[in-house]
Amino acid sequence: MKNYFTKIKIFTSLVLILSIINSCDVLQKEPLDSLIEEDVWNNEVLANEYLTQLYISLMPTFSGTATSSLCDESFYSSTSELDILYGRLSIESISDFTSSYSTIRKINLLFNRIDKGTINIEKKRLIKGQAHFFRAWIYWNLVRLYGGVPIITEPQVPLVNGEIAEDLYVKRSKTRACIEFIAAELDSAYKMLPSQWPNEAENYGRITRDAALAFKGRVLLFWASPQFNPENKIERWQWAYNVNKQAVDTLEKDGYGLHPSFKELFVDCKEKTKEAIMVRVYDANVSGNYYHNYDYNVRPAVEGKSGGGKSNNPTWQFVKSFPLADGYPIYKADNLHKYDTNSFWVNRDPRFYFTVAYNGCYWPLSAQNNYRIWTYYYYVKTDRKSIEGNEGSVTGFYCRKFVNPSIQKINVDKVGTDWIEIRFAEVLLNFAECANEIGKTDTMRWALNRIRNERTDVKVGMAYIDENLNDQTIMREIIMTERQIELAFENKRYWDLRRRNMFENDLGPNIKKLNGTRRTSWVIELQASVIKEQFDLERETRQFDKPAGYNKYFKPGYEESLDTESPFNYPQPKYNFFGLPQTNIDKNPLLEQTLYWGGTFDPFIE
Numbered sequence: 001m002k003n004y005f006t007k008i009k010i011f012t013s014l015v016l017i018l019s020i021i022n023s024c025d026v027l028q029k030e031p032l033d034s035l036i037e038e039d040v041w042n043n044e045v046l047a048n049e050y051l052t053q054l055y056i057s058l059m060p061t062f063s064g065t066a067t068s069s070l071c072d073e074s075f076y077s078s079t080s081e082l083d084i085l086y087g088r089l090s091i092e093s094i095s096d097f098t099s100s101y102s103t104i105r106k107i108n109l110l111f112n113r114i115d116k117g118t119i120n121i122e123k124k125r126l127i128k129g130q131a132h133f134f135r136a137w138i139y140w141n142l143v144r145l146y147g148g149v150p151i152i153t154e155p156q157v158p159l160v161n162g163e164i165a166e167d168l169y170v171k172r173s174k175t176r177a178c179i180e181f182i183a184a185e186l187d188s189a190y191k192m193l194p195s196q197w198p199n200e201a202e203n204y205g206r207i208t209r210d211a212a213l214a215f216k217g218r219v220l221l222f223w224a225s226p227q228f229n230p231e232n233k234i235e236r237w238q239w240a241y242n243v244n245k246q247a248v249d250t251l252e253k254d255g256y257g258l259h260p261s262f263k264e265l266f267v268d269c270k271e272k273t274k275e276a277i278m279v280r281v282y283d284a285n286v287s288g289n290y291y292h293n294y295d296y297n298v299r300p301a302v303e304g305k306s307g308g309g310k311s312n313n314p315t316w317q318f319v320k321s322f323p324l325a326d327g328y329p330i331y332k333a334d335n336l337h338k339y340d341t342n343s344f345w346v347n348r349d350p351r352f353y354f355t356v357a358y359n360g361c362y363w364p365l366s367a368q369n370n371y372r373i374w375t376y377y378y379y380v381k382t383d384r385k386s387i388e389g390n391e392g393s394v395t396g397f398y399c400r401k402f403v404n405p406s407i408q409k410i411n412v413d414k415v416g417t418d419w420i421e422i423r424f425a426e427v428l429l430n431f432a433e434c435a436n437e438i439g440k441t442d443t444m445r446w447a448l449n450r451i452r453n454e455r456t457d458v459k460v461g462m463a464y465i466d467e468n469l470n471d472q473t474i475m476r477e478i479i480m481t482e483r484q485i486e487l488a489f490e491n492k493r494y495w496d497l498r499r500r501n502m503f504e505n506d507l508g509p510n511i512k513k514l515n516g517t518r519r520t521s522w523v524i525e526l527q528a529s530v531i532k533e534q535f536d537l538e539r540e541t542r543q544f545d546k547p548a549g550y551n552k553y554f555k556p557g558y559e560e561s562l563d564t565e566s567p568f569n570y571p572q573p574k575y576n577f578f579g580l581p582q583t584n585i586d587k588n589p590l591l592e593q594t595l596y597w598g599g600t601f602d603p604f605i606e
Contacts, residue, residue: 041117064491129192136185147603195254205281217244225499241434284416301391312399327461357398360544504572518563
């Protein structure tokens with residue numbers, strides 16, 4: 001859908017022309033909306049533009065990475081984000097409820113009107129297939145936040161004879177009913193949509209049957225997880241396993257798979273890859289709001305623009321999550337599997353180098369092949385100062401993922417890199433997690449080995465996995481860490497912590513709960529014997545890849561708390577299902593408030 005930007009302009013112009021024509025006739029009896037609707041459902045171009053508006057409003061964007069600061073991935077000192085992590089939310093804080101139903105009404109209108117139009121039956125089927133997907137998508141976003149919500153599938157009439165219509169008052173459906181509805185919507189999308197759209201240049205980015213199936217697998221993984229399944233009902237894990245197995249098999253049959261290079265996918269930002277299943281398309285060459293400024297927010301301000309570089313700064317906790325190259329976690333380091341905190345970058349999982357930029361590493365920003373990142377501190381008398389001034393990383397690290405280094409600094413706020421919402425690696429990880437929960441160890445290992453060793457530039461040892469293959473708890477730790485690494489900064493970590501109750505509970509003997517902990521930065525200072533001005537002149541010629549050369553100039557690093565106000569205090573299960581905004585409760589007397597938020601609606605009752 002690279003050219004849907006141009007189409008939107010055409011659609012807007014048509015609406016404007018119709019508005020002008022109708023405004024000339026003061027005796028026009030038929031409302032303008034009705035006239036436009038009639039034209040829409042009798043005209044394939046206009047019907048597709050109606051659908052395109054849904055793509056623009058519902059397809060995920062790079063703003064999804066903001067959830068990285070709602071967990072242990074990064075830190076941002078926004079009050080709204082800290083209120084979530086420190087347990088200070090009110091009922092009105094999570095307000096997605098009202099706006100979501102406005103969009104649902106638009107989708108319901110499509111279903112209500114399209115079959116009355118004269119568009120070709122096959123074209124109608126394709127439009128409806130995409131609409132089924134988006135209705136599932138928006139209902140899932142509601143259920144993930146609130147649990148059971150009202151299921152509305154027809155456009156409601158707000159007033160009857162001047163009175164509020166009774167059908168506006170709809171009760172919350174049980175959570176299971178919502179999950180089953182979402183699954184059915186995705187089944188419909190799967191049956192109606194192609195595996196690949198014709199004319200890829202025209203339609204790249206449209207929802208396919210594979211996206212519907214992969215998304216269904218994601219939904220059912222959540223449904224089986226402790227957030228929704230505190231009793232750990234095995235039949236839910238089996239359902240999720242079956243669907244994710246079908247997804248893996250179908251995706252590969254339809255030509256999807258892992259991209260051969262992790263670096264090429266995320267550091268060189270290659271588009272139109274066989275790994276991308278659901279994609280938000282951007283284009284830096286189209287005027288208007290069809291590009292994004294992710295690179296401005298994430299790459300260092302010195303190679304961007306003033307005010308940028310503060311988003312997605314990886315925490316020290318995230319840096320430590322990467323295992324050694326042999327696959328052993330650093331908390332299992334010993335004489336055989338060596339790790340030194342002061343040389344944290346040595347001998348790590350290759351994905352570390354493609355995800356994290358650290359002091360002294362090469363990062364060819366603005367196409368400068370020998371450009372290096374510097375985040376160290378120095379002292380002027382007793383005052384500690386950052387080499388980056390006031391615009392540096394707050395953690396000592398930068399996120400490399402999705403940052404296109406070939407973009408020049410003047411263009412970092414107009415970027416066309418696509419957002420990959422669902423990719424094949426996630427489906428494999430969903431499959432592996434379900435396999436572990438139902439005891440299919442061989443399948444689990446097969447999926448994890450593909451993630452770790454199928455790509456040309458990622459090779460990670462499997463010995464630690466093989467040693468613990470029959471220990472479900474340890475394997476759960478390994479899988480969740482694998483997700484943390486592989487899917488970093490892709491809007492997955494916060495939701496994983498939430499669905500696994502990892503804020504409130506230990507995941508296993510090695511991975512402890514987050515509540516009560518604080519995120520930290522990693523502070524690196526020049527050695528007292530190093531003259532800062534001289535080092536500034538020489539540093540680009542020095543080698544820092546080995547500890548001996550590095551330690552000659554830099555002191556051993558140390559942690560510094562970022563959560564200075566409070567440790568994590570994310571209350572679960574209360575925050576697993578948020579309260580409905582009181583304004584909605586006041587408008588609809590049939591809506592029950594959520595349990596733990598002063599109400600009686602229990603998200604767990606089936």
